[in-house]
Amino acid sequence: MEIILTHNNTDFDGLAASFAASKLYPRAVPVLAGKLSANVQEFMALHKDTLGFKTIKDIPAQQVKRVILVDTKMASRVGPLGQLTQNPDVDVHIYDHHPAGAGDTPASQLVREDVGAVTTILVEILRRRHCRLTPFEATVLALGIYEDTGGLMFSTTTERDAAAVAYLLGRGANLSVINEFIDRPLSIEQKELLRELTQRTVVLVIHGIRVVVTSAEREEYVEGLSHLVHQLGDIESPDVMVAVVRLHDRVHVVARSRVEAVRVNTLVQPFGGGGHGSAAAASIKGGDAGLILEQLVKSLTASIRPQRGAREIMSSPVKTITPDTTIDDAGKVMLRYGHTGLPVVEGDRLVGVISRRDFDKAFIHGLRHAPVKGFMSRNVITVDADTSLRDIQRLLIEHDIGRLPVLEGERLVGIVSRTDVLRTLHGENMPVRYWTNFGSQRAGEGATVGADRQMAQRLREQLPSPILELFEDVGRLADGNGMQVYVVGGFVRDLLLGVNNLDIDLVVEGDGIRFAAELARYLKGSLRTHEKFGTAVIRWGDQKIDVATARREFYQYPAALPQVEASDLRQDLYRRDFTINALAIRLNGDRFGELVDFFQGCKDLELGLVRVLYNLSFVEDPTRILRAIRFEQRYRFSIEPQTLGFAREAIARQMIRELSYERMVDELILILSEENPAPALRRMTELGLWEFLLPGLEWTPWIEVEVAAVPPLLKALAEAGLPVPQRAWIVYFYVLARHLSPEGLRFVNDHYPLKQALREGLFKLHDQGNATNQALMDWLRGDHPLSRLEAILRDWPDEAVLALRAGFSLPDTLRLTAAWREIRQTRPRLTGRELKTLGIPPGPVYARILNRLRLERLDGRLEDAAAERAFALRLVKGDAPVGEAKGGHHV
Numbered sequence: 001m002e003i004i005l006t007h008n009n010t011d012f013d014g015l016a017a018s019f020a021a022s023k024l025y026p027r028a029v030p031v032l033a034g035k036l037s038a039n040v041q042e043f044m045a046l047h048k049d050t051l052g053f054k055t056i057k058d059i060p061a062q063q064v065k066r067v068i069l070v071d072t073k074m075a076s077r078v079g080p081l082g083q084l085t086q087n088p089d090v091d092v093h094i095y096d097h098h099p100a101g102a103g104d105t106p107a108s109q110l111v112r113e114d115v116g117a118v119t120t121i122l123v124e125i126l127r128r129r130h131c132r133l134t135p136f137e138a139t140v141l142a143l144g145i146y147e148d149t150g151g152l153m154f155s156t157t158t159e160r161d162a163a164a165v166a167y168l169l170g171r172g173a174n175l176s177v178i179n180e181f182i183d184r185p186l187s188i189e190q191k192e193l194l195r196e197l198t199q200r201t202v203v204l205v206i207h208g209i210r211v212v213v214t215s216a217e218r219e220e221y222v223e224g225l226s227h228l229v230h231q232l233g234d235i236e237s238p239d240v241m242v243a244v245v246r247l248h249d250r251v252h253v254v255a256r257s258r259v260e261a262v263r264v265n266t267l268v269q270p271f272g273g274g275g276h277g278s279a280a281a282a283s284i285k286g287g288d289a290g291l292i293l294e295q296l297v298k299s300l301t302a303s304i305r306p307q308r309g310a311r312e313i314m315s316s317p318v319k320t321i322t323p324d325t326t327i328d329d330a331g332k333v334m335l336r337y338g339h340t341g342l343p344v345v346e347g348d349r350l351v352g353v354i355s356r357r358d359f360d361k362a363f364i365h366g367l368r369h370a371p372v373k374g375f376m377s378r379n380v381i382t383v384d385a386d387t388s389l390r391d392i393q394r395l396l397i398e399h400d401i402g403r404l405p406v407l408e409g410e411r412l413v414g415i416v417s418r419t420d421v422l423r424t425l426h427g428e429n430m431p432v433r434y435w436t437n438f439g440s441q442r443a444g445e446g447a448t449v450g451a452d453r454q455m456a457q458r459l460r461e462q463l464p465s466p467i468l469e470l471f472e473d474v475g476r477l478a479d480g481n482g483m484q485v486y487v488v489g490g491f492v493r494d495l496l497l498g499v500n501n502l503d504i505d506l507v508v509e510g511d512g513i514r515f516a517a518e519l520a521r522y523l524k525g526s527l528r529t530h531e532k533f534g535t536a537v538i539r540w541g542d543q544k545i546d547v548a549t550a551r552r553e554f555y556q557y558p559a560a561l562p563q564v565e566a567s568d569l570r571q572d573l574y575r576r577d578f579t580i581n582a583l584a585i586r587l588n589g590d591r592f593g594e595l596v597d598f599f600q601g602c603k604d605l606e607l608g609l610v611r612v613l614y615n616l617s618f619v620e621d622p623t624r625i626l627r628a629i630r631f632e633q634r635y636r637f638s639i640e641p642q643t644l645g646f647a648r649e650a651i652a653r654q655m656i657r658e659l660s661y662e663r664m665v666d667e668l669i670l671i672l673s674e675e676n677p678a679p680a681l682r683r684m685t686e687l688g689l690w691e692f693l694l695p696g697l698e699w700t701p702w703i704e705v706e707v708a709a710v711p712p713l714l715k716a717l718a719e720a721g722l723p724v725p726q727r728a729w730i731v732y733f734y735v736l737a738r739h740l741s742p743e744g745l746r747f748v749n750d751h752y753p754l755k756q757a758l759r760e761g762l763f764k765l766h767d768q769g770n771a772t773n774q775a776l777m778d779w780l781r782g783d784h785p786l787s788r789l790e791a792i793l794r795d796w797p798d799e800a801v802l803a804l805r806a807g808f809s810l811p812d813t814l815r816l817t818a819a820w821r822e823i824r825q826t827r828p829r830l831t832g833r834e835l836k837t838l839g840i841p842p843g844p845v846y847a848r849i850l851n852r853l854r855l856e857r858l859d860g861r862l863e864d865a866a867a868e869r870a871f872a873l874r875l876v877k878g879d880a881p882v883g884e885a886k887g888g889h890h891v
Contacts, residue, residue: 002027002066003059005078008034012182013117015040016144017070017095019051020122023131028068029054033079038223039181043143051140056081066091071118073104074274095121099265101274116157119144123164135172142173147182150230155258155278189222197232197243204297208307208388209259211300212238215293217246226281229254239390240264240300244293251287253296255280261307267299310392310406311385313424314414318405320345323352323373327362330354330372335616341403343412344376350405350412352376382407383416389424392416455585456593462495467502470523470540474506475587477519483510486569486584486596493580496605497635505546507572507584512536512549519547548572570598577624578631579604579611604640611640618650622659625650625687626667633680647687656692661751668693672729678707681736694736696744706735709806717802720821725799730758734803738765761800769804772796776804780815785859790823828853829865830872838869840876849875 004021006014010032018030030053036044044053056079064084069075073096075082085092085105092107097118113121119141126133133141145165149157152165169175186194196216204211214232229243233256241256242264253271255264256279263277271292273282284292320343321330330342334356344352354376362368362375381395382405395404396418406414460468471487478485486507494501508515513529516536520527525540534549550572573582579601586594595602604611610628612618618625625647632639639647650656656664671680684690685699710731717724725731737748745766749759775792778784793801805816830853832846840849849872856862862871 001060001063002029002068003064003081003084004028004030004068004070005033005081006070007072007074007077008079010034010036010040011144011147012037012040012043013119013144013148014071015044016119016141017117017122018053019137019140020119020126020144021068021070021095022052023126023137024122024129025066025068028066029059031056031059031081033081038187039184043181047140050136064090066093068092069094069105069107070096070122071098072096072274073098073107073110073112074101075105076103097121098274098276101265101269103272103274113160114158116152116154116161117145117148117164119148120158120161120164123167124160127164127167133168133171135174138168138171138173139177142168143178143181146178151182156276184224186228187223189218189220190224190228193218193222193225193245194228194231197228197245198235201232201236203236203238204300205388206301206304208309208390209239209261209304210390211240211242211304212236213242213244213293213297215244215289217289219248221247225252226254226279229256242267242293242296242300244289244296246287246289249286251284251289251292253282253284253292255296261304262300267296267303270295270299308389308424309385310383310387310404310414310416313389313392313420314385314406314416315420316406316414318343318412318415320412321354321372322346323376324371326369327359327372327375328368331359331363331368334359335620340417343380343405343415344372345412348411350380350382350407350410352378353380353403353405355402380405384408385413389421393421396421455595458495459585459593462498464502467504467543470504470543470545471587472589472592473522474519475589475592477522478508478515478587479589481510481515481518483508483515484569485509485515485587487587488573488584489576489581492583492585492595493601493605495585496583496602502543503546504543505548506587507548507550507569509550509569512547516547519545569596573598574613576613577617577621577627579613580609580631582613608635608637609640610637610643612643612646615646618646619653619655622650622655623663623667625656625689626671626684629680629683629687630667630671630674633683634674651687651689654692656689662753664693665752665754668733669729672732673727676711677729677732678704681707694740694744695747696741697736697739700739703736703739706803706806707732710735710802713802713806716817720817722817722821722824723798725802727799730761730797730799731802731806733758734761734765734800735806737762738769738803738807740766742766757797761797764796765800765803769807773804773807776816786819786823786826787855787858789819790855790858823858826854826858828857828868830868834869835872838873838876840872845876 002025004018004025006018010018015036022028022030030051032044032053033056044051059081061081061084064081067081067084067090069078069085069092072078073094075085082105084090092105093109093111094105094107095111095118097113097115097120100112111121115121123141123145142165145161145168146152148154149161152162165173193216197214200216201212201214204213212233225243225245225247229241232243233241239257239259240262243254245252245254253268253273255267255275257264257277260277265273265275265277265280268275268280268282271282271284271287273280275281319333319339321333323344323346325333325344333342334340341353341355343350344354352373354372358372358375358377362370367375381399381401383392383395385406385408387406392404396402403415403417405412406416459471463471474485487504488507489505491501491504506512512534513531513536516529516538517527519525520536520538520540523538523540525538525545527536527538529536536547538545538547550569569584573584573596576582579599581601582597582599583601584596586592586596599613610632612624612628628639628643628647631637671677671684674680681699682704684693690697690699710728714724714728714731737745740748745762748754748762754762772792776789779789779792796804828850830850832842832850835846835849836842840846852875853862853868853872856871857868862868
């Protein structure tokens with residue numbers, strides 16, 4: 001025989017879990033072995049025949065071979081039949097959601113999960129097994145979850161509880177029935193007990209935690225004490241609440257906690273109680289209520305540690321301004337540090353605070369150059385360094401302010417903002433409008449750290465042996481120096497995407513330059529350092545290794561170059577452009593291969609999204625707009641919608657005009673260096689970027705055709721054995737610039753830092769492109785010698801010739817390519833040494849003679865070396881014109 005047992009004073013979670021277990025164990029009998037709570041008793045009065053529960057007297061104990069415990073792991077809480085679990089011949093299965101305790105019963109099968117209701121666990125199993133539920137059965141199960149999660153409102157509620165309820169509602173669970181039995185009106189006895197508990201409340205503040213304790217005594221038993229304590233908690237809103245109530249011959253302890261610092265299940269354990277960290281209870285037969293309350297208060301006082309207050313959460317040192325600072329400069333400082341307000345000081349004395357709202361008002365009225373003293377708030381609410389978090393919250397709410405300066409005496413030592421409070425309360429999942437637009441996951445040291453073995457294995461499988469050995473050496477060296485070192489950024493991104501990328505960027509938590517120096521000595525590589533930025537570059541054979549001290553960057557004003565401060569890994573990653581580039585892999589030996597993902601970059605890689613790390617990212621550095629486009633098109637990702645909105649806003653505000661043209665052209669070069677830049681260029685058109693980069697350029701389908709023609713041309717050159725331009729981006733740049741107006745071309749010439757040869761190529765395309773194209777067409781249509789083709793393109797850069805060919809879609813490009821291959825490969829048979837043996841005095845004439853010989857040979861007029869010697873002598877004697885043929889040119 002199999003029986004199902006739950007705890008005494010059975011609530012709806014215990015009842016529903018017992019019923020669910022009876023569906024999982026069809027041969028098992030659910031038993032009500034003890035007292036029922038009042039609302040469960042009323043429910044069972046109507047439905048006991050339907051649910052199939054038995055009583056103790058119906059169970060032949062000697063025949064029981066298996067006991068299934070639900071909603072408890074303690075056999076002592078299930079009545080007399082719990083003694084059966086001590087019999088070694090009885091198999092015990094347990095389903096529970098309470099933490100482990102000293103009095104737990106050993107079991108052959110234990111299913112324990114951190115969910116709000118144990119019924120949730122059993123509903124999940126029923127769902128996986130495709131067990132059919134009638135609407136009534138779904139209602140019973142939903143009753144259990146709703147009651148034990150406070151209608152999905154208790155802090156112990158999980159998404160699994162909500163999902164289980166949704167599933168049951170889908171199976172017909174009746175909310176009106178659930179509401180009838182859970183939301184019960186208080187009886188007269190309950191109202192009197194609640195009144196006494198309210199009158200006898202005592203408020204204690206223990207290390208900044210507000211504790212409410214209360215007590216009461218009744219000769220008769222009153223149902224629903226935990227519900228009354230819950231209602232009292234709603235009235236008093238404490239951090240911790242403890243009620244000690246003697247009812248008849250037992251002392252009942254009910255405890256609730258809303259803070260991680262106090263786990264009430266531990267508090268009640270000495271009294272034989274149990275429960276969760278946030279909700280627990282105990283029942284002591286014949287106990288002394290006053291003595292138990294005293295012991296509980298002593299226990300709380302001893303166990304609660306000092307909590308974080310202003311000193312622990314404030315930002316320090318404080319960024320301040322003076323009363324004479326202009327509104328404009330104050331706004332730049334706010335942007336630089338991401339603040340929404342700034343203290344105003346005279347010497348060491350705090351005289352006011354200016355907020356973002358104050359700044360916006362002054363700016364709207366055209367007073368950006370006015371001093372802040374005319375707009376700052378002078379009635380400043382302050383706190384001292386020992387002010388508790390609760391009091392800080394109260395002041396922020398009562399006064400509707402965003403920050404509280406922290407003073408020691410009259411000296412300003414820090415500032416606490418709403419952001420600091422929210423981060424303390426909620427971790428990195430804080431609801432802050434201007435800091436992040438993502439939800440961070442935290443584990444271990446504050447990051448998503450996972451799959452370290454898999455990542456280490458991936459490193460070993462995907463990396464060349466020298467790079468893997470390098471990483472292992474780096475980890476050992478870091479361990480020896482007491483530093484943490486990570487490979488970060490694009491290398492990690494591409495490793496996860498399976499893309500080959502050996503651009504190695506190391507970040508060191510510690511002195512990055514000192515570490516780089518030791519690594520360079522170990523590798524016997526060269527070292528170049530940049531003290532100002534805390535960075536170094538190591539050259540190790542053909543490999544370049546960038547090493548940086550973990551740092552944060554801030555911007556003095558929009559589009560400025562970043563300023564640098566030393567920091568930790570999280571801040572170093574937070575300064576980066578996108579979540580997919582804010583990934584790191586630890587290289588230290590004991591944790592080699594550990595993936596660190598503070599900002600859900602892995603998730604965005606899986607979803608194919610390019611997402612900024614914070615809302616002002618494009619304002620601070622507008623080049624990130626171009627980088628977003630580049631990564632989007634390279635990986636065939638999408639710019640995340642909110643990120644795209646930030647980009648459009650920055651473009652509309654013309655933030656790109658704040659960039660230097662050096663930075664603009666650098667980003668444009670990177671886009672043009674992609675394997676196929678056409679999609680990125682098209683995306684730039686959609687976002688309206690050309691007016692900033694190449695004013696006057698109008699992207700047309702024809703330009704796209706020209707850009708698309710370049711890769712086949714480069715491929716044709718490679719297949720023909722001709723040199724391919726090492727800087728293919730120049731070809732694309734020529735293709736685009738050829739369509740600029742004369743004014744646009746002058747703008748590029750005047751503003752872009754281009755080398756002289758590149759400038760000359762631009763103007764050659766503009767001034768001679770049409771004529772040269774016509775000459776090439778004539779050459780292709782006629783039977784002209786190769787020397788004529790060389791003359792047409794004499795002094796044209798390789799890249800300009802390719803842009804010309806892409807732009808004019810010349811026919812018979814294979815013939816043209818073959819002709820250029822012959823031109824490039826043709827050399828005169830004679831050399832300068834042989835000219836000297838002919839008695840020709842050395843000098844500039846040698847170059848002219850050899851070039852003329854090459855041209856004659858190109859046209860097939862000099863068949864061998866003897867013919868060349870004869871022609872050279874004729875040139876010297878004047879029988880053939882030498883001309884001013886220039887030296888070699890290339891295509």
